[in-house]
Amino acid sequence: MTDLVLKNIGKTYPNGYQAIPSIDLSIEEGEFIVLVGPSGCGKSTLxxxxxxxxxxxxxxxxxxxNRVNDKEPADRDIAMVFQNYALYPHMTVRANMEYGLKNRGVSKDERHTKVMDVAQMLGLDELLDRRPGQLSGGQRQRVAMGRAMVRDPKVFLFDEPLSNLDAKLRVQMRVEIRQLQRxxxxxxLYVTHDQVxxxxLADRLVVLNKGKAEQIGTPMELYDKPATTFVAEFIGSPSMNLFDAMLTERGIELSESLTLLMPHQYRGAIKWGIRPEHLLQSDEANGDFSLQVQAVESxxxxxxxxxxxxxxxxxxxPIVVRLAGPHLPDIGSRMWLTAPLKHWHLFDATTQQRL
Amino acid sequence: MIENRPWSRLLSHLILIIGVFIVALPVWVALVGSTQPEGSFNSGSIPLWFGDQGVQNWAHVLFAEAGSTLQIPVWHLLLNSLVMALGITIGKIAISIISAYAIVFFRFPFRSAIFWVIFMTLMLPVEVRIVPTYQVIANLDMLNSYSGLILPLIASATATFLFRQCFMSIPGELVEAARIDGAGPIRFFFDILLPMSRTNIAALFVIMFIYGWNQYLWPLIITTDDTYYTLVMSIKSMLSVPDGDIQWNYVMVTTLLAMLPPVAVVVGMQKLFVKGLVDAEK
Structure with missing residues (x-):
């Protein structure tokens, strides 16, 4: 059963600025959808x-x-975890978690059992009488999640919940969020700018750019078959190498003297891309092309x-190559590479769409 | 820069001691004077050590009558002052916190215009608008009444402004979290906003209590009946004796009594007061 449906959803501000032209998305029950995009792409607005x-x-x-366009946030049966956690600083952890239930008129006993259940699940039972100011960043994050979980909502909304944590804790919480959600x-619905x-996390990803959904699909779909150059560059780190090229009968003409052979009917300006991890080190005899080394990151x-x-x-x-294991080529030296055909990505130069 | 040389320490202590001496001397004179027998001030020298009339003077002033032209005991004046000061303080805080709430968290037409109009009343203290205010209070038949003493002093641009700044520093996400948690405007106000501005309220309480307690001109103008006289203004009338001697010993007792409540408020709420002015509790 579909749980959450966005039908032709759009947002235009009173001053005429169109933040989101139109988005269609239907989300199955229990699905983990991640909205991802650079800052200002409209993901948080959505x-x-x-x-x-x-x-x-x-x-x-x-x-x-149920159509909920005009319902108050509290009546939509959603719960949200904010980037800065937004815990009430003057309330204890317990009061923070049960505040939403209290406002809904849930009885004291029921509140107590619900809070205890969630607190045990998140390992917060020792901290229930502390205030947010006495907790560490990771603990606050947990309380914020606990506050959302206690309500047992139909939809969880996460707004960049991990961006205030340090790198190690972020990885740990990421795993934990995934397990809890399962x-x-x-x-x-989870918003992030971090593609890792x-x-x-995602069952399905929505890549947003300037308020438009560039592509919706599973992480591997997006990685293997990016629909547009934007997705191609956004997903994967370091991002895909993309070059302007001409597609001719002979193949892909990167420049007058460099052509990758691939007989084809289509003619025209394209963008040719290959991921750094798909380039293979080769020698002069077998290599498709060469690069001049400028920097090495080991x-x-x-x-x-x-x-x-x-x-x-x-x-x-500029081109980036990702090689397994340690390599130490000299700066300025030449390195020959092969680009296997099956890893090529071709995009139309004008529409930026995948060919 | 922290210096730790013995001479500089001696010097700084000396300066501080002189400062304390200058500030404390009048209080000391008042304290000593309040124990002197009648007329000892009129002998030409100011007494610097306790006399033997302390208990009688204090009892007389507090419970019998204040002396000079005032026929009512000082405890009644104290009560009047307390009612006025508390009324002004609580009224000011209540009104300004509500108006700041409206200005910060609600979108309505002319919102900022209204704020600036409130802000402009900073330029109109009681002294400036005293004639029209008197007219209004007289027409409302509130001369010689507690409400007449309190009401004109209740509106406060300063407090509204302070609360506005305090509310604006509350992160928007917190407001949104409360909305998602199902807290309507009134719940949000009482459950989240009031507890969060606790320290600001305490700081304002101290400032406003002292302001209210020290009101002089306004009570002097609108009260003609002894029973509504406030303590601070009646000290002056104790000094204007048509003929005969000023009863300095009684004046000193009254002065000390007038000082006590503000001191008590400041000392009692010191911790909260400093906290409210210094940090906005994250």
Missing amino acids: LRMVAGLETITQGDLLIKG KLATTT EAMT LGAETLIHGVLEDGTEQPK
């Missing part, structure tokens, strides 16, 4: 529209089949080599 904190100026929002099987978070398990493509033109075209 989440806040679902929450009811921003008005919806166009389209319909359905939760479990266990509770509550439909979840997006890839690891990460131990892998090495990132930044260079410029040697295609016979003056214009420098």
Whole structure:
């Protein structure tokens, strides 16, 4: 059963600025959907529209089949976890968690059992009588999640909940959020700008750019078959190498002197892309092209080599290669590479759409 | 810069001691004077050590009559002052916190215009608008009444402004969290806003209590009946004796009594007061 349906949802501010032109999305029960995009792409606005904190100026929002466009946030049966946690500083952890229930007139005993259940699940039972000011960042994060879980809502909304944590804790909480969501099987909408978070958490990803959904799909779909150049560059780290090229009968012409052979019918300007991890080190005899090494980033398990493509033109075209294990090429040296055909990505140069 | 040389320490202590001496001397004179027999001030020298009339003077002033032209005991004046000061303080805080709430958290037409009009009343203290205010209070038949003493002093641009600043520093996410938690405007106000501005309220309470307690001109103008006289204004009338001697010993007792409540408020609420002015509790 579909839990949450966004039908032609749009947002135009009173001053005429169109933050979100139109988005269609239907989310199955228990699905974990991640909205991802660069800052200013409208992902938080969209989440806040679902929450009811921003008005919806166009389209319909359905939760479990009911149109909730004009309902107050409290009446939509959603719970939200904020970036800064937004815990009430003067209340204890327990009071923070049960405040929503109290306002709904839930009896004291029921509140108590619910809070205890959630607190045990999150390991907060020792902290129930503390105030948020006495907790660490990770604990506050947990309380914020606990406050959302206690209500047992139909939809969880997360607004960049991990961005205030340090790197190690972020990884830990990421795993924990995923496990909790699986266990509770509550439909979840999660906003982030971090593509690692997006890839690891999501059942399905929505990549947003300037208020438009560029692509909706599973993380691997997006990785293997990005629908647009934007998605191609956004998903994956380091991002995909993209070059302007001409598609001719002979193949892909990166420059006058460099052509990758691939007989094809279509003719025209395209963008040719390949991910850094799909480029293979080769030698002069077998290599498709070469690069001039400019910087080397050794990460131990892998090495990132930044260079410029040697295609016979003056214009420098930066390219990144990701090789497994340690490599130490000299700066300025030449490195030959092969680009396996199955990992090529071709996009139309004008529409930016996948070919 | 922290210096730790013996000479500078000696010097700074000396300056502080002189300061304390200058500030404390009048209080000391009042304290000593309140124990002197009648007329000892009129001998030409100011007594610097306790006399033997302390208990009688204090009992007379507190419970019999204040002396000079005042026929009512000082405890009644104290009560009047307390009613006025508390009325002004609580009224000011209540009105300004509500108006700040409206200005910060609600969107309505002319919102900022209204704020600036409130803000502009900073330029109109009681002294400036005293004639029209008197007219209004007289027409409302509130001369010689507690409400007449309190009402004109209740509106406060300063407090509204302070609460506005305090509310604006509350993160928007907190307001939204409360909305999602199902707290309507009234619940939000009482459950979240009031407890969060606790320290600000305490700080304002101290400032406003002293302001209210020290009101002089307004009570002097609108009260003609002894029973509504306030303590601070009646000290002056104790000094204007048509003929005969000023009863300095009684004046000193009254002065000390007038000082006590503000001191008690400041001392009692010191901790909260400093907290309210210094940090906005994250």
